Amino acid sequence: MLLQNKKIAIVGGGPGGLTLARLLQLKGADVKVYERDENRNVRLQGATLDLHYESGLKAIETAGLMDAFKANYRPDNDRYRVMDENGNVFHDDHAKESTGAFGDEFFRPEIDRGPLRDILLDALKPETIVWDSHIVSLENKNDIWEITFKNGNVAIADIVIGADGANSKIRPFVTPIKPIYSGATYLVCNIPDAEKNALKLHNLTKGGKITAMANSKNLFLSAKGDGSLDFYIGWKVAENWAIGSGIDFKDNKQVLEWFKKEFADWNSMWLELFDYDQTHFVVRPLYGMPLDQYWETQSNITLLGDAAHLLPPNGEGVNSAMLDALFLNENLTNGKFADIKEAISDYEKQMFKRFTVEGKETAEMMDWMYSPNGLKTMVALFHQMPD
Structure with a gap:
């Protein structure tokens, strides 16, 4: 050996x-x-x-x-909903009776x-x-x-x-x-006790995942077993954007004001992501x-x-x-x-x-x-x- x-x-x-x-x-x-x-x-x-x-x-x-x-x-956390910026649903796995079973090569638990x-x-x-x-x-x-x-x-x-x-x-x-920069960046956060702190989006997610897409920008939400909600804001931006942005990413209000400008054409429903005032954001430029x-x-x-x-x-x-x-x-x-x-x-x-x-x-x-x-x-x- x-x-x-x-x-x-x-x-x-x-x-x-x-x-x-x-x-x-x-x-x-x-x-x-x-x-x-x-x-x-x-x-x-x-x-x-x-x-x-x-x-x-x-x-x-x-x-x-x-x-x-x-x-x-x-189980069922693999169910996806795909939406536009106004929350209109274009694909919904929750309409399926099942998303697969163990032994099925397409099942991704x-x-x-x-x-x-x-x-x-x-x-x-x-x-x-x-x-x-x-x-x-x-x-x-x-x-x-x-x-x-x-x-x-x-x-x-x-x-x-x-x-x-x-x-x-x-x-x-x-x-x-x-590694080299991909051209896109994530702004990442977790909302604890989403049923209390982001009820509408908690209900919209239905214990699964949401991808909302419009105008070359994305929001991704994922329910976790501890009751929290992970969310990611993705868009194309310069690699060192965070340094020059002047934003304190531990200040929820500053990030909210940025989001309102950057995502101005998105429905106000998404602003609930910022209601929990203890939210701290992490900037993650995407590399490969x-x-x-x-x-x-x-x-x-x-x-x-x-x-x-x-x-x-x-x-x-x-x-x-x-x-x-x-x-x-x-x-x-x-x-x-x-x-x-x-x-x-x-x-x-x-x-x-x-x-x-x-x-x-x-x-x-x-x-x-x-x-x-x-x-x-x-x-x-x-x-x-x-x-």
């Missing part, structure tokens, strides 16, 4: 890194996951995720966690990121996760990696896998290639890696998920990361490769191929989503999907 007597360090405790840790432990590997969060409950986990038959769900099944997933996923993370954390051996591990340096000493953390701790590993997301600290040790990115394989370090192939939100991010975990685990443990470098090289070649295809599809999606015909295209795509 390639991993015999090898210590593996996975940097980053998101779905991709945790999935890989679980799969490797099932094969008897010695794995530690180094996560910068102080503990598992230190912060609110992000948006609702949909897992796909050929990737995320396949990883969950291979990891032996399908029963736990079925106990925690959110939804689960909040927090419960998914808990499922994966609980499946790992005790002490696998090393919390409060904010990496500050990485050094290769005679083919052994020495990882130093902000808290002063030092870890030693034979293999390092960067699963630490868009701002990966591991990526620079693999490639100097940096160059589609022709490539690097020479190293013998004991690699990347997965957004750390490897960041793209603007496309519904595939977590699924791609979990599929990376599947492929990398298989290559490191199936006995088909002469050494670890060969196993990593094959994994990276397959990853590059998948990324190129996915990246082209994402670029096309970004083009039509932020175009005057975005709504028409979105509705047409939904109507092409199997019932």
Whole structure:
């Protein structure tokens, strides 16, 4: 076995890194996951995720966690409503009797990121996760990696896998290639207790999701299992817009005044998003890696998920990361490769191929989503999907 007597360090405790840790432990590997969060409950986990038959769900099944997933996923949260700026409905999944079932390749069950993370954390051996591990340096000493953390701790590993997301600290040790701006930005927020703080939009969402599109701009709303409502405002703008905007994004009133001007032709119904005065907004310019990115394989370090192939939100991010975990685990443990470098090289070649295809599809999606015909295209795509 390639991993015999090898210590593996996975940097980053998101779905991709945790999935890989679980799969490797099932094969008897010695794995530690180094996560910068102080503990598992230190912060609110992000948006609702949909897992796909050929990737995320396949990883969950291979990891032996399908029963736990079925106990925690959110039936009917995958139901979409597509609207224009005035709330007119052009597509509504709530009219369907069912959106699918497990075993159906077109069924994409939804689960909040927090419960998914808990499922994966609980499946790992005790002490696998090393919390409060904010990496500050990485050094290769005679083919052994020495990882130093902000808290002063030092870890030693034979293999390092960067699963630490868009701002990966591991990526620079693999490639100097940096992400490029997509041309679009999200303004992101969460409204707690939406039934109380945004009742009309809570009812409009119906426990599922809404995409509203008009004039090359988008609003995206997603109900979460804790009763809150995530929403995203998307539009094309300069990369450094936030710096020059003069807006204090912790001041709800300032953001509201901006929205009234930027979305002046949108119905006032959407202003309810700003009624909760404790709302804090986060500006997220959307980045992606160059589609022709490539690097020479190293013998004991690699990347997965957004750390490897960041793209603007496309519904595939977590699924791609979990599929990376599947492929990398298989290559490191199936006995088909002469050494670890060969196993990593094959994994990276397959990853590059998948990324190129996915990246082209994402670029096309970004083009039509932020175009005057975005709504028409979105509705047409939904109507092409199997019932």
